[in-house]
Amino acid sequence: MNMTTTTARAGRVLRALATGDGRQIRSYAERLGINSEVAYPIASTIKFVRNPLRAARYKSSLRLIKRRPELVQLQDEKTGWGKIVPGTVPGIEPVIALMRKLRDDYRKTMKEEKDAFYIRTIFSPKHLSDHKEVLDFVLSDELLQIAGEYLGGVPVLMTVQGWWTPRNETKAGSQLFHIDNIDHRQAKFFFNMEDLESSGGPFSFLPADISKHVLERLPNWRRRIEDEEVFQHCKPSDVIEASGPTGAGFVVDGCRCLHYGGRARNGERLVLMVSFGRYLSPMDAAVNVTPDASWYADDPLRRMALALD
Numbered sequence: 635m636n637m638t639t640t641t642a643r644a645g646r647v648l649r650a651l652a653t654g655d656g657r658q659i660r661s662y663a664e665r666l667g668i669n670s671e672v673a674y675p676i677a678s679t680i681k682f683v684r685n686p687l688r689a690a691r692y693k694s695s696l697r698l699i700k701r702r703p704e705l706v707q708l709q710d711e712k713t714g715w716g717k718i719v720p721g722t723v724p725g726i727e728p729v730i731a732l733m734r735k736l737r738d739d740y741r742k743t744m745k746e747e748k749d750a751f752y753i754r755t756i757f758s759p760k761h762l763s764d765h766k767e768v769l770d771f772v773l774s775d776e777l778l779q780i781a782g783e784y785l786g787g788v789p790v791l792m793t794v795q796g797w798w799t800p801r802n803e804t805k806a807g808s809q810l811f812h813i814d815n816i817d818h819r820q821a822k823f824f825f826n827m828e829d830l831e832s833s834g835g836p837f838s839f840l841p842a843d844i845s846k847h848v849l850e851r852l853p854n855w856r857r858r859i860e861d862e863e864v865f866q867h868c869k870p871s872d873v874i875e876a877s878g879p880t881g882a883g884f885v886v887d888g889c890r891c892l893h894y895g896g897r898a899r900n901g902e903r904l905v906l907m908v909s910f911g912r913y914l915s916p917m918d919a920a921v922n923v924t925p926d927a928s929w930y931a932d933d934p935l936r937r938m939a940l941a942l943d
């Protein structure tokens with residue numbers, strides 16, 4: 635490639651960086667041969683420069699969240715995770731009832747052989763507009779407090795998914811250790827919609843400090859990693875399982891904590907997964923809700939969490 639072509643290409647990429655959304659920004663940066671350690675700060679800086687006042691508002695509006703003292707810093711800075719006991723977040727009952735119904739409906743339509751993959755998304759952001767009860771739970775003061783304190787500003791809802799994992803024998807994709815390569819930090823919640831034991835394939839992770847130790851010793855972390863490779867640098871007993879009774883939850887930073895899930899060898903799993911990112915995350919939210927005009931009309935905090943204002 636000659637100098638003129640290279641310059642023209644770089645110009646196109648830079649123009650795209652200045653106008654694109656978070657996902658495009660990352661992909662264009664990668665096309666320039668810039669990896670995520672460099673691309674993310676560039677993408678965040680571009681987002682900031684495009685609207686510094688909005689960025690400042692996401693930070694300062696943390697004070698709008700009603701905080702409960704027992705939840706302060708629940709997602710621990712050093713280890714990147716925290717545990718939520720059943721009954722902590724109001725409004726979970728209708729969510730549990732809905733997820734169980736969706737799972738039962740799905741099960742009826744399932745073809746045993748053809749659908750042998752290990753994870754089924756029975757609820758996704760497109761369902762939110764018809765299920766305000768889920769949105770109210772997800773945008774509760776409790777979740778906003780936990781995610782907001784950890785992320786340092788009003789958190790932006792990235793996605794909400796209901797996952798049903800039937801019993802399986804596979805070990806592929808997200809059933810292998812990996813890191814979510816979407817930002818430097820994240821608040822990802824898992825709530826059990828049914829009692830969940832180890833044999834039901836819970837989300838399983840290494841605390842952030844142990845993950846850092848392991849990742850520093852691996853040649854390339856942007857990949858799926860076999861257990862044997864990980865356990866050369868830590869102990870299997872360092873792995874924490876997000877299991878427990880119905881209504882129990884975990885919040886984990888999937889960008890800092892090596893994790894896998896869905897190894898449901900002798901049971902199954904029904905969970906609600908909710909992920910929040912920073913306003914300046916390189917990724918835009920996958921949630922594209924158009925709330926009814928009456929929803930959150932006088933609630934700037936929740937509108938910000940939905941990236942509407």
Ligand SMILES: O=C(O)CCC(=O)C(=O)O
Nearest residue numbers: 808836837888894895896
């Ligand atoms: O719990 C699982 O099935 C794995 C989930 C996962 O890898 C993720 O959320 O990034």
